[in-house]
Amino acid sequence: MPSLVTFDxxxxxxxxxxxxxxxxxxxxxxxxxGLVGPNGAGKTTILRALLxxxxxxxxxxxxxxxxxxxxxxxxxxxxxxxxxKVLDVxxxxxxxxxxxxxxxxxxxxxxxxxxxxxxxxxxxxxxPLADLSGGQKQRTLIARALVGEPNVLVLDExxxxxxxxxTTQILGLVRELHDRDGLTVLMVxxxxxxxxxxxxxxxxxxxxxxxxxxxxxxxxxxxxxxMYGIPVEVDSFAGHRIVVARRAGAEPVTDHV
Amino acid sequence: MFSTVLLFREALYGALVIAxxxxxxxxxxxxxxxxxxxxxxxxxxxxxxxxxLWLAGAGIALGAIGRPTVVSLLLTLxxxxxxxxxxxxxxxxxxxxxxxxxxxxxxxxxxxxxAASGEAHDIFLSGNxxxxxxxxxxxxxxxxxxxxxxxxxxxxELLFVxxxxxxxxxxxxxxxxxxxxxxxxxxVVIASAMQFAGVMLVFNFLVLPAVTGLLLSHSMxxxxxxxxxxxxxxxxxxxxxxxxxxxxxxxxISAASGVLVLLAWAGRRIIARS
Numbered sequence: 001m002p003s004l005v006t007f008d009x010x011x012x013x014x015x016x017x018x019x020x021x022x023x024x025x026x027x028x029x030x031x032x033x034g035l036v037g038p039n040g041a042g043k044t045t046i047l048r049a050l051l052x053x054x055x056x057x058x059x060x061x062x063x064x065x066x067x068x069x070x071x072x073x074x075x076x077x078x079x080x081x082x083x084x085k086v087l088d089v090x091x092x093x094x095x096x097x098x099x100x101x102x103x104x105x106x107x108x109x110x111x112x113x114x115x116x117x118x119x120x121x122x123x124x125x126x127x128p129l130a131d132l133s134g135g136q137k138q139r140t141l142i143a144r145a146l147v148g149e150p151n152v153l154v155l156d157e158x159x160x161x162x163x164x165x166x167t168t169q170i171l172g173l174v175r176e177l178h179d180r181d182g183l184t185v186l187m188v189x190x191x192x193x194x195x196x197x198x199x200x201x202x203x204x205x206x207x208x209x210x211x212x213x214x215x216x217x218x219x220x221x222x223x224x225x226x227m228y229g230i231p232v233e234v235d236s237f238a239g240h241r242i243v244v245a246r247r248a249g250a251e252p253v254t255d256h257v
Numbered sequence: 258m259f260s261t262v263l264l265f266r267e268a269l270y271g272a273l274v275i276a277x278x279x280x281x282x283x284x285x286x287x288x289x290x291x292x293x294x295x296x297x298x299x300x301x302x303x304x305x306x307x308x309x310l311w312l313a314g315a316g317i318a319l320g321a322i323g324r325p326t327v328v329s330l331l332l333t334l335x336x337x338x339x340x341x342x343x344x345x346x347x348x349x350x351x352x353x354x355x356x357x358x359x360x361x362x363x364x365x366x367x368x369x370x371x372a373a374s375g376e377a378h379d380i381f382l383s384g385n386x387x388x389x390x391x392x393x394x395x396x397x398x399x400x401x402x403x404x405x406x407x408x409x410x411x412x413x414e415l416l417f418v419x420x421x422x423x424x425x426x427x428x429x430x431x432x433x434x435x436x437x438x439x440x441x442x443x444x445v446v447i448a449s450a451m452q453f454a455g456v457m458l459v460f461n462f463l464v465l466p467a468v469t470g471l472l473l474s475h476s477m478x479x480x481x482x483x484x485x486x487x488x489x490x491x492x493x494x495x496x497x498x499x500x501x502x503x504x505x506x507x508x509x510i511s512a513a514s515g516v517l518v519l520l521a522w523a524g525r526r527i528i529a530r531s
Binding site: 051073079083092100148 | 430477
């Protein structure tokens with residue numbers, strides 16, 4: 001598969017301070033990659049370099065000419081005080097295609113409805129965004145990303161602050177978009193246990209360290225213990241992998257490692 | 258009463274132009290939570306007027322540079338560049354705005370006190386709606402029409418970068434440039450309106466009508482409509498009552514805006530309960 005994004009010995013950071021040193025990986029077409037690590041480890045730094053809003057201190061980040069991101073921000077990054085209807089928000093995903101100073105056409109409206117249908121909430125098109133549940137808001141933001149017809153869907157902490165049901169539904173939806181539409185997906189999350197059971201590859205970022213591989217390669221006790229610097233167990237339950245951090249003198253506990 | 262108001266109709270037209278321009282921009286000011294940037298810009302603009310008067314009184318400034326409008330506009334635009342660039346570092350942004358506001362207010366008062374014609378021109382700081390002439394209204398229109406046209410044409414761009422700047426950035430929008438353009442329109446309107454309306458009334462028009470709009474509507478179009486409508490109604494009502502009852506026009510219009518906010522709030526409560 002051709003590569004859509006390539007990080008080649010890229011050192012990323014702010015000012016003179018390097019957060020991640022000489023990382024190399026690529027995102028091939030059709031990939032389903034989870035970028036996982038604790039808060040503050042450098043996930044956002046990689047994300048910003050990927051999206052082009054951060055220039056590497058050294059090395060390169062190259063993007064395919066046809067690349068178009070569909071970006072789903074963290075939910076709290078959006079201001080819900082704006083009196084916007086769901087359809088208005090979805091339409092924003094087409095603003096750059098519509099052009100400067102031009103108004104959305106009937107075609108744009110139709111595509112926005114189609115995107116909402118795709119994520120299962122077309123019935124909410126005329127509802128105020130602020131009135132929706134967390135899961136519905138996330139679906140709206142995913143629909144907005146899809147309406148721009150991207151070839152890479154990038155989701156930043158898509159399940160943050162969601163309950164178990166909404167989390168499962170959103171991750172299921174993302175998986176479906178990948179499987180059904182063949183969409184390349186990059187999902188950024190701090191919750192390894194959530195992401196590991198949906199993605200095909202994992203890029204793990206922990207305190208300046210970076211490791212990437214298939215889910216099978218990364219979800220091993222050896223790899224995770226080495227990355228996190230604590231003894232880790234990987235158990236399996238009903239077909240789901242669960243990462244368990246072992247504390248000295250205590251029974252294993254499931255944690256957001 | 259009507260004939261008395263008619264006597265000052267030129268002033269009323271000017272007040273309506275200020276109300277219209279400020280109430281449109283005010284929707285962004287309130288939604289983007291930069292209410293105090295609006296207040297600080299108005300205060301800086303008034304300090305610019307004071308500086309021009311002091312320079313003229315001291316015989317330092319000559320020609321266009323010495324005109325209150327020009328000095329006020331220049332100073333406001335410098336402040337716009339500062340605020341649009343965003344503040345970084347250890348001092349929180351709202352504290353930076355507070356410092357700017359306080360310093361601008363103090364400098365303005367000091368300069369006016371020391372200006373040769375200070376007392377006579379004190380009216381520039383508190384506003385003088387009744388003093389608006391036809392040519393003033395034309396100047397206000399010359400500023401307001403292009404600004405409003407800009408906002409109409411680039412509505413979706415200004416909305417997008419205000420609502421979700423990160424996503425706008427990923428779609429290729431130069432968010433900083435759009436911020437700057439929004440702030441520039443704000444600065445130009447504030448600087449031109451401030452000399453006639455005064456700091457308090459400009460601040461009122463930037464905030465209260467937009468709040469009324471947000472209370473009355475669930476759509477952007479509705480918010481703009483109610484914001485503009487309430488600003489125009491407040492300007493007419495406040496002005497009409499101030500002339501026959503010999504009340505200061507600016508505070509009377511501000512009070513009318515306040516009443517409209519209260520009515521909108523009460524109406525919303527009643528609808529929510531029914």
